Amino acid sequence: MSINRAAAVEYARAHRxxxxxxxxxxxxxxxxxxxxxxxxxxxxxxxxxxxxxRRLGAQDVAIMPTEGHPVVYGFLPGASADAPTVLLxxxxxxxxxxxxxxxxxxxxxxxxxxxxxxARGAADMKGQIIAVxxxxxxxxxxxxxxxxxxxxxxxxxxxxxxxxxxxLKQHREMxxxxxxxxxxxxVLAPDLPTITYALRGLAAFxxxxxxxxxxxxSGIFGxxxxxxxxxxxxxxxxxxxxxxRITLPGFYDKVRPLDExxxxxxxxxxxxxxxxxxxxxxxxxxxxxxxxxLERATLRPTLDVNGIQSGYTGKGTKTVIPSKAVAKISCxxxxxxxxxxxxxxxxxxxxxxxxxxxxxxxxxxxxxxxVITDRHSPWMQALVDAMQRVWNKRPLFKPEGATVPIxxxxxxxxxxxSVMAGFILPDANLHAPNEKLHxxxxxxxxxxxxxxxxxxxxxx
Amino acid sequence: MSINRAAAVEYARAHRxxxxxxxxxxxxxxxxxxxxxxxxxxxxxxxxxxxxxRRLGAQDVAIMPTEGHPVVYGFLPGASADAPTVLLxxxxxxxxxxxxxxxxxxxxxxxxxxxxxxARGAADMKGQIIAVxxxxxxxxxxxxxxxxxxxxxxxxxxxxxxxxxxxLKQHREMxxxxxxxxxxxxVLAPDLPTITYALRGLAAFxxxxxxxxxxxxSGIFGxxxxxxxxxxxxxxxxxxxxxxRITLPGFYDKVRPLDExxxxxxxxxxxxxxxxxxxxxxxxxxxxxxxxxLERATLRPTLDVNGIQSGYTGKGTKTVIPSKAVAKISCxxxxxxxxxxxxxxxxxxxxxxxxxxxxxxxxxxxxxxxVITDRHSPWMQALVDAMQRVWNKRPLFKPEGATVPIxxxxxxxxxxxSVMAGFILPDANLHAPNEKLHxxxxxxxxxxxxxxxxxxxxxx
Numbered sequence: 062m063s064i065n066r067a068a069a070v071e072y073a074r075a076h077r078x079x080x081x082x083x084x085x086x087x088x089x090x091x092x093x094x095x096x097x098x099x100x101x102x103x104x105x106x107x108x109x110x111x112x113x114x115r116r117l118g119a120q121d122v123a124i125m126p127t128e129g130h131p132v133v134y135g136f137l138p139g140a141s142a143d144a145p146t147v148l149l150x151x152x153x154x155x156x157x158x159x160x161x162x163x164x165x166x167x168x169x170x171x172x173x174x175x176x177x178x179x180a181r182g183a184a185d186m187k188g189q190i191i192a193v194x195x196x197x198x199x200x201x202x203x204x205x206x207x208x209x210x211x212x213x214x215x216x217x218x219x220x221x222x223x224x225x226x227x228x229l230k231q232h233r234e235m236x237x238x239x240x241x242x243x244x245x246x247x248v249l250a251p252d253l254p255t256i257t258y259a260l261r262g263l264a265a266f267x268x269x270x271x272x273x274x275x276x277x278x279s280g281i282f283g284x285x286x287x288x289x290x291x292x293x294x295x296x297x298x299x300x301x302x303x304x305x306r307i308t309l310p311g312f313y314d315k316v317r318p319l320d321e322x323x324x325x326x327x328x329x330x331x332x333x334x335x336x337x338x339x340x341x342x343x344x345x346x347x348x349x350x351x352x353x354x355l356e357r358a359t360l361r362p363t364l365d366v367n368g369i370q371s372g373y374t375g376k377g378t379k380t381v382i383p384s385k386a387v388a389k390i391s392c393x394x395x396x397x398x399x400x401x402x403x404x405x406x407x408x409x410x411x412x413x414x415x416x417x418x419x420x421x422x423x424x425x426x427x428x429x430x431x432v433i434t435d436r437h438s439p440w441m442q443a444l445v446d447a448m449q450r451v452w453n454k455r456p457l458f459k460p461e462g463a464t465v466p467i468x469x470x471x472x473x474x475x476x477x478x479s480v481m482a483g484f485i486l487p488d489a490n491l492h493a494p495n496e497k498l499h500x501x502x503x504x505x506x507x508x509x510x511x512x513x514x515x516x517x518x519x520x521x
Numbered sequence: 522m523s524i525n526r527a528a529a530v531e532y533a534r535a536h537r538x539x540x541x542x543x544x545x546x547x548x549x550x551x552x553x554x555x556x557x558x559x560x561x562x563x564x565x566x567x568x569x570x571x572x573x574x575r576r577l578g579a580q581d582v583a584i585m586p587t588e589g590h591p592v593v594y595g596f597l598p599g600a601s602a603d604a605p606t607v608l609l610x611x612x613x614x615x616x617x618x619x620x621x622x623x624x625x626x627x628x629x630x631x632x633x634x635x636x637x638x639x640a641r642g643a644a645d646m647k648g649q650i651i652a653v654x655x656x657x658x659x660x661x662x663x664x665x666x667x668x669x670x671x672x673x674x675x676x677x678x679x680x681x682x683x684x685x686x687x688x689l690k691q692h693r694e695m696x697x698x699x700x701x702x703x704x705x706x707x708v709l710a711p712d713l714p715t716i717t718y719a720l721r722g723l724a725a726f727x728x729x730x731x732x733x734x735x736x737x738x739s740g741i742f743g744x745x746x747x748x749x750x751x752x753x754x755x756x757x758x759x760x761x762x763x764x765x766r767i768t769l770p771g772f773y774d775k776v777r778p779l780d781e782x783x784x785x786x787x788x789x790x791x792x793x794x795x796x797x798x799x800x801x802x803x804x805x806x807x808x809x810x811x812x813x814x815l816e817r818a819t820l821r822p823t824l825d826v827n828g829i830q831s832g833y834t835g836k837g838t839k840t841v842i843p844s845k846a847v848a849k850i851s852c853x854x855x856x857x858x859x860x861x862x863x864x865x866x867x868x869x870x871x872x873x874x875x876x877x878x879x880x881x882x883x884x885x886x887x888x889x890x891x892v893i894t895d896r897h898s899p900w901m902q903a904l905v906d907a908m909q910r911v912w913n914k915r916p917l918f919k920p921e922g923a924t925v926p927i928x929x930x931x932x933x934x935x936x937x938x939s940v941m942a943g944f945i946l947p948d949a950n951l952h953a954p955n956e957k958l959h960x961x962x963x964x965x966x967x968x969x970x971x972x973x974x975x976x977x978x979x980x981x
Contacts, residue, residue, distance in 0.1 A: 274802020280923025342734020
């Protein structure tokens with residue numbers, strides 16, 4: 062079976078321009094899942110993905126409806142019948158591009174500047190999808206793809222995959238596999254191949270506070286009513302103590318303690334204070350003083366305001382007491398927290414701390430479980446070897462602070478582990494203006510996938 | 522001189538429809554001073570006012586430029602040379618109408634529903650200007666206006682009158698007078714004639730906080746950086762203690778203590794807890810427990826967030842750590858606070874409380890001095906008598922929580938006291954959607970002004 066490894070790598074190198082062209086086409090589709098105005102764009106993007114799978118030779122390609130945005134499915138049979146079956150997971154949706162005025166080139170016109178390709182979704186994760194599909198094309202054109210591949214490309218990852226759970230439950234048979242390959246992850250640096258073995262969960266909320274029945278003149282009524290914006294600020298401020306610990310009742314009860322061996326492993330990663338300062342541009346780091354920044358960003362939970370709005374913030378002054386104030390708040394969850402439990406903890410915090418001078422409402426917008434996966438499975442070891450071949454060094458194992466809800470669902474519903482294999486860099490500006498894809502790393506990623514699929518059969 | 526009193530009142534009653542028609546025309550002009558997009562509307566409104574003064578018989582009518590919006594000036598000589606000279610102050614600008622979707626009729630189309638006229642500026646204060654001009658017209662058409670009147674109608678009151686100080690200094694001679702009549706005030710209820718004798722000052726700010734250099738993915742960076750929105754909420758929350766006292770260093774040092782006699786006087790006003798609950802629709806009242814609601818709303822200072830914005834607050838979720846957050850914050854000042862000193866107190870609070878994990882900037886947007894005026898002057902007593910004639914009861918004296926910066930300027934620059942005489946009701950929705958003018962009270966106001974101008978000569 063080693064016959065097509067070298068030819069496929071050769072093919073991948075020769076076709077970089079074509080792969081990049083294809084990625085640019087994919088990136089031109091504004092598949093913003095959170096905004097109903099882009100419903101039609103989502104549909105076009107699903108059709109684009111389905112076409113691409115058909116051109117790869119996939120069978121049973123279908124755009125499968127959910128109660129939200131559709132899932133694209135396809136099956137590519139491997140060269141030998143007893144080869145393992147990989148369920149390849151990705152998502153074709155992207156985050157909104159706001160604030161638009163901070164983009165240096167239009168978010169939906171892929172633009173190469175230096176070593177990077179700039180566009181919304183370039184890194185998260187249309188670039189990763191095209192990388193693995195390009196590797197499959199290279200194998201297909203060089204004698205055949207050695208493993209069976211089932212494709213599951215969804216359109217709601219950026220809004221917490223609300224309709225994927227019923228989809229997985231409904232299609233257990235169709236999706237049966239040996240393991241899932243999830244290409245929505247990253248490496249630490251261009252010269253540091255990295256494998257993600259843990260993911261944080263998520264619990265996202267909208268909190269609305271109302272005070273007086275309507276906006277009031279701050280001169281006439283200032284001093285007798287609780288301003289909704291002040292009250293919301295007070296509630297938010299109380300959610301952390303002075304050292305950055307979260308105060309929701311019971312919040313840390315299920316957080317898995319870090320053992321000394323894992324802390325020693327993490328300490329070997331080149332991600333000290335300077336790394337985080339350089340990546341974020343913050344004037345100083347923040348958070349629980351008894352943990353390192355890497356531990357805080359990956360295996361410790363958080364609570365962040367994602368947005369807040371109240372009253373008048375246009376030009377000049379408007380001396381009003383706002384009647385209403387709203388905040389979007391989300392928590393990243395560490396193993397083994399439970400998003401629904403965190404929802405109840407936030408609700409209890411509000412019940413205990415909201416004053417009688419205001420009213421509040423809390424909506425639970427999205428939730429996902431944290432996960433930790435086995436570093437010693439054959440599927441993981443095949444990836445270690447593939448990276449070793451491309452980078453000429455052993456990859457690092459790393460926990461990831463971000464959330465990939467599907468990994469929790471795969472474990473809970475299909476009963477399979479996920480191997481995380483993606484090539485996003487930490488400075489890729491995910492979810493922010495000027496999102497970018499580092500092209501030299503992307504090309505290495507394509508070659509890693511070529512080796513990986515071969516390794517799955519050769520190392521079997 | 523009593524000859525034209527009855528005739529003028531008769532004229533005023535006979536011309537109510539015409540006065541209302543004129544007010545509707547004035548209200549159709551969207552003279553929003555805070556928004557540069559309305560510069561031309563401001564100019565048209567100034568021209569409209571100048572035309573109206575000319576039709577009243579005023580001389581030297583001029584639209585006088587300032588570095589901001591223009592002032593309209595005019596002089597109407599009285600029937601006798603030794604009559605007192607009144608400097609009539611008003612403003613032709615209005616607040617922005619946002620949020621637009623809460624208006625039941627368009628804000629710049631005056632609409633009568635029941636006893637009220639609805640429009641932005643109906644109460645604050647185009648309605649008050651038309652009331653006093655209508656009374657002057659009634660006197661003019663009934664034998665003559667007994668006093669000399671100088672008109673000073675500015676266009677920047679709603680943004681803190683930033684260019685009126687230099688204007689008053691430049692035109693001291695032209696504006697010389699015995700006292701100023703300021704018609705930007707209100708009465709407690711349709712059956713409770715009220716005279717305002719104190720006003721709060723104002724200090725308005727914009728506070729901007731920045732954390733990381735740009736918006737960050739909350740999964741990848743959550744736990745190591747201080748979220749700008751969380752940090753701003755924490756700074757705002759710290760500006761009050763648990764009982765609603767303001768914590769800025771030195772904030773209460775110059776606040777004039779209430780003496781027992783004044784507190785007894787205030788206790789006679791029909792403005793207990795129920796009044797404020799009904800007016801505001803708040804679930805419970807807020808503020809310093811050692812003062813009554815009326816005291817808190819008039820002779821005690823405040824600190825309110827007028828607006829706050831950060832991150833994403835559109836539909837769905839966006840799990841971002843915002844880089845920037847902004848709040849508009851304003852304080853109502855009690856006698857004898859100084860707005861520039863409050864600015865320094867807020868700056869010191871931020872220097873002492875802002876953590877090293879963020880950066881902040883503070884802009885001082887506007888300031889005005891609080892004032893207390895003499896309840897026993899002849900100009901005040903003439904108003905007591907005029908109200909007595911129209912309502913058949915003695916008016917109440919009341920301190921006002923809102924700010925009329927010009928009153929402080931009149932004292933500081935022209936050396937004259939102001940008599941506050943206006944007819945705005947507490948539920949007029951000032952600065953809010955569905956601003957309204959109570960027409961029966963407005964008609965009484967017109968007649969009060971007729972008697973007042975006659976009283977100024979008869980009681981001399």
